[in-house]
Amino acid sequence: MSHFLEFVRSLFQSPEGVELRYQRYFVATNSIYVLAGLIHLAFIFFFLAVGAKEMALFNIGSVFWFGFTIWINRKKYLFTSLYLCFLEVFLHALAATYFFGWGAGYQYYMMLFATGIFLLPPGKTFLKFGSIVIGCFLFASTYYYSISNPPIYVWDPSFLALINVSNIIFSTLFHAGFAYYFTLSANIAEESLERENNAQKAFFQNISHELRTPLTLISGPSESAVQRGEGLPESEVRLIVNQSRRLTRLVNQLLDLQKITSGKMELKKLKLPLGEFLNQIAENFTSYAKRKKIQFDLILPTNSIYVEADPEQLDKCIFNYLSNAIKFTESGGKIILELSLNDSEAVVSVKDTGIGMNSHQMQRLFSRFGISEASLTKEQEGTGLGLSLVKELVDLHGGKVGVESELGSGSHFYFSLPIIRDFEHGSSDQWLSYNTVQHEYISEDPFEWVAGGVMDLGVRSQKILVVEDNPDLRSYIGSVLTRNGFHVFVAPDGQAGIESVFKESPDLIISDLMMPKKSGLDLIREVRKKDHLKSLPIILLTAKADDSTRQEVHKEGADFYLSKPFIESELLNVIKNAIRLKEKESYFREELTRGIRIQKKLFPPIQYDSKFLTIHCEFYPSDGIAGDYYLVKDIGNGKTLVFLADVSGHGFAAGMISAMLYFILKQTDILIDDPMLCLKRINSYLYGNTAGLFVTAIAVVIDSNSNKFFWSKAGHEDIYFGKKDKQLLPLSGKGKPLGLFPDWDGNVEEVSFSPGDKLFLCSDGLFDSQNTKSESFRDSGFVSWSSISKNWSEKNSIKGLIESAKNFSGKQAFEDDVTVLEIQFENLATRP
Secondary structure: HHHHHHHHHOOOOOOOOOOOHHHHHHHHHHHHHHHHHHHHHHHHHHHHOOOOOHHHHHHHHHHHHHHHHHHHOOOOOHHHHHHHHHHHHHHHHHHHHHHHHHHHHHHHHHHHHHHHHHHOOOOOHHHHHHHHHHHHHHHHHHHHHHHOOOOOOOOOOOHHHHHHHHHHHHHHHHHHHHHHHHHHHHHHHHHHHHHHHHHHHHHHHHHHHHHHHHHHHHHHHHHHHHOOOOOOOOOHHHHHHHHHHHHHHHHHHHHHHHHHHOOOOOOOEEEEEEEHHHHHHHHHHHHHHHHHHEEEEEEOOOEEEEEOEEEEOOOOOOOOHHHHHHHHHOOOOEEEEEEEEEOOEEEEEEOOOOOOHHHHOOOOOOOOOOOOOOOOOOOOOOHHHHHHHHHHHHOOOOEEEEEEEEEEEEEEEEEEEOOOOOOOOHHHHHHOOOOOOOOOOOOOOOOOOOOOOOOOOOOOOOOOEEEEHHHHHHHHHHHHHHHHEEEEEEOOOHHHHHHHHHHHHHOOOEEEEEOOOHHHHHHHHHOOOOOOHOOOEEEEOOOOOHHHHHHHHHOOOOEEEEEEEOOHHHHHHHHHHHHHHHHHHHHHHHHHHHHHHHHHHHOOOOOOOOOOOEEEEEEEEEOOOOOOOEEEEEEOOEEEEEEEEEEEEHHHHHHHHHHOOOHHHHOOOOOOOOHHHHHHHHHHHHHOOOOOOEEEEEEEEOOOOEEEEEEEEEEEEEEEEEEEOOOEEEOOOOOOOOOOOOOEEEEEEEEEOOOEEEEEEHHHHHHOOOOOOEEEEOOOOHHHOOOHHHHHOOOOHHHHHHHHHHHHHOOOOOOOOOEEEEEEEEOOOOOO
């Protein structure tokens, strides 16, 4: 039953080896032929029921015809099958016209046109045009024949109506099925094409990464030695040899697959004792497994097993299995290379206790582009070439490949080969002349720059963290940096890199993009979440040199981007530029910190009569100097002057104008009980001295004798007044900003107050803070906060107001200076 279902499923699939652009047409035509055959099968029973035995016999022929058409299509003769379909439709139309008249036959011409127009592939304009012309000619000739000659079956009108209705029904079913299956085949082909495109994209990204890394390790030391005019040390020569072997293997894999695809791969088969051959290969891997502290066992049967195979190609298969096992097995793990006999097949197995795979990863493992998704975390490390090559080579030997795996529990890769039973042992010596390949990492230990080991170069040495999963490249970069006086830490993957950043606090990070566990982008995102690390320089190394990747990494927070391969001088220049920018940024931050301390010193102490007033002030400077300034001064006669100003712009210019306000407000003619005149006199000092900047301000004079306060505004500074246990409302006033015009003009307003009432003066840094929806705190958050009298009526309620603004924006720092003054009017009955 399963074989039958598999056969039925295959009828609706494209034959193997068909180009992607033609797959939809094979799927669609197969579907149409199956549907047409089923409809003609139904016609057999219909015509037998109505007594038209000739038509029933004709439909039996049509069923076999479409069966033959399907067979032709499965042999990849698409156009032959199409014209067989056209011919059947034409003959069936002729037969229907001959037996029943034109009304029963024209439906088939509709099918002919639909098939001719929709099924022919794009670019086949001549065939499409020819099909339509031929169809029109047959259409016209059959119509003429039907008029000239009456049908054979001349029955009553009711029977002819039945025939025509049945034709319409079956034809409609055919067209509906045609539309459905054609759409379905198009979707299947498009999904297949998208998967293939994604797989090819992932393949080229990974092959680019795999090629660029050895190129970096070859060109880097070589060009540096040329620039220094010195020879290379032995360790770096060994490194170059290793990487050149690696590069050669990658190129050879590409060439082998190309040979297999083009049918030019020639196997040089020998009578091979498979156990002895595996023993020779295992010797090359034993030393490397020991270095990685992996237990490596070889299990062979007691009896010799002979196969007919090409030892060079078989070596490539075993190497790919073993190298993958070593790559994905951690230190302390175990790998078993085993040879066993299963009936007439020899089975070579490689079992490991590595990371394993899930079912999704195993689906396309042996396909040409086995890594179907590009992954920055390199969980499926490699190019996807090796296992594909294994399958192709094993297939050429008449064998089969397979895999069993469970995520976190290791993997079992195997392949089988047919054994030789009747064999003369004396003819097996030829294989001994073959030397197994000296693979790129099977050599003496490459130079190892100790991971985590650093040179003590003094407190002034810059600390650099290198995050790179390739041990040779990691060691090479570490040695270059150490040689040039840097204090170096290393990490083998993104997760370890993140942990090292928080533990070691480096001055600069050099990170690969594609790494296991966490990618370079993941590392950047985690680092940039911390406020104290937002300015930490990060240099990203990657083989992905396209513009979209460049934009993405800069968007995430990478400061510099260095494409592989690179040379030592290029890397050092980028590092020096990054450190220079860091030093400049540190200098400016120190200067800004000093400037903010000076700015705070400029604020005079708050002076007022505490019997009548309670005043609280909160000042939160921004990262830069934004120029807020305030003054609270008892000017005598029961009056208090409150002044709040905000300088436009940021930086040292704003700070200097803030300092000017400090000296201006020292003048005796400024401290007066008329807020409008106070602002006017301040403007006279500022005008012409602000270099285009301006000052927004508000002046308030509180008169405890008359229970009133008077205010004037210069610009948009905010003032809010709340009656006890009632709503907090804004106070309006007119007046231009200070420092822009020689003559300042404004107005003065007055309000009576009672004990328990409150007055708030705020700079716009508080209200301009925004949330993720770009809504300002002024328009949304403050309205909610002020609508509840309990929020603002309590003593020193401005701390709650500040926290509300921070929660609204989701940030703990403001982008502008924030100054808030809270003035509460106390019990006036205590006044003498």
